[in-house]
Amino acid sequence: MNTEKIFDENGRGFTRVFSTDKVELVNPVKYYKTFELEKRAISLRDLLYAKYPFLTSQLDDNFFVKKAEEMLVGFFEKFxxxxxxxxxxxxxxxxxxxxxxxxxxxxxxxxxxxxxxxxxxxxxxxxxxxxxxxxxxPNGLEGKKLPKLFHIKEDGTIHKVGETDLTDGELKNVIEHxxxxxxxxxxxxxxxxxxxxxxxxxxxxxxxxxxxxxxxxxxxxxxxxxxxxxxxxxxxxxxxxxxxxxxxxxxxxxx
Known part of the structure; x- marks a missing residue:
């Protein structure tokens, strides 16, 4: 699993991105349970750090793993x-x-x-x-710089984070095509x-x-x-x- 914290342009917030492009020949039960546990533990740390940075810095990973395990009780049993x-x-x-x-x-x-x-x-x-x-x-993006994060909002405008040499219209075209x-x-x-x-x-x-x-x-x-x-x-x-x-x-x- 790859993960990255992408901060907003104003520095007041961030988006945590989780991604996995390839998984090969694994036990899927173990894989998904591990993936979800790690994702939730990281998210819990992020949320607590946003409110209490000093307190969070004093807690080790085991604290968040245990909290994530508590949250996941019964989650996979339903599947x-x-x-x-x-x-x-x-x-x-x-x-x-x-x-x-x-x-x-x-x-x-x-x-x-x-x-x-x-x-x-x-x-x-x-x-x-x-x-x-x-x-x-889409074709025509060779040599172009995409922002770190961009998506189409409900009102149809583009939200983007990071440098880019593409217009909002071009970014919308990338998403749609x-x-x-x-x-x-x-x-x-x-x-x-x-x-x-x-x-x-x-x-x-x-x-x-x-x-x-x-x-x-x-x-x-x-x-x-x-x-x-x-x-x-x-x-x-x-x-x-x-x-x-x-x-x-x-x-x-x-x-």
Whole structure:
């Protein structure tokens, strides 16, 4: 996990950024529990330091880890107890493309169900977990300086922190036209499943059910190696499949 504290231009506040571009072949239960624990411990330190800097400087990391552990009691149990449709369980048992297409037809997932499936894939079936994030920015940015942090506010204006030689209009174009893919791999030996989504999908910009947010699915049964598929995502030339899984309770919802 990478983390950075980015201070506002006026020095009165800051944004704590957490990021992980690549996770490979891990126990997902251990990975997510460790990630969430570390993230919350760091956030607790930040919050306390903002009010009581001297007091916070006297406390060691164990104090914040213990507080984070208290906050997380029951947090991951809800994922382990969340039920997922039996078709996803059967999916983890088959290596046949035709079966996969049949099982996933008309399926939906919400974020809690996805986490439950990730945990079950390891706990019940022994799949290791990998996660990759790929971002491709619009053309014409070579040699340009992007700010450390920028986003579009609710009123449509740009909030930015850090030096840049781009106008607000150009920064807005970067946000609206960048292409981002987040992929989740379940892997065992030479076989893998991959559920992936794009920011365009979340934002309702893909041609599926009038903009319904959704996952795509592909596996090693589709005749492509993991290495080649990862490269295709990195270059934004990934192989599309006919399998779409509606993402509920997150992103653009059309019903």
């Amino acid at each position: 382990e107890q969340t039920k997922v449709h039996d078709n996803f369980i059967q999916l983890l048992k088959t290596t046949r493309k035709k079966d996969q297409e049949t099982l996933l037809k008309g399926m939906t997932l919400n974020p809690d169900e996805l986490m439950s499936l990730i945990f079950k894939s390891y706990n019940d079936f022994g799949f290791l977990y990998s996660k990759y994030l790929f971002e491709n920015l 960048r292409k981002v893919i987040v992929s989740h791999f379940f892997e065992k030996d030479d076989f893998w499943h991959c559920f992936f989504l794009t920011y365009n999908s979340i934002g309702g910009k893909e041609n599926w059910k009038n903009g319904q947010a959704h996952f795509h699915y592909i596996s090693s049964s589709f005749g492509i190696s993991k290495a080649d598929f990862i490269e295709s995502m990195r270059t934004d030339k990934y192989k599309s499949t006919s399998i779409h899984i509606d993402l509920l309770d997150y992103g653009n919802q059309t019903e």
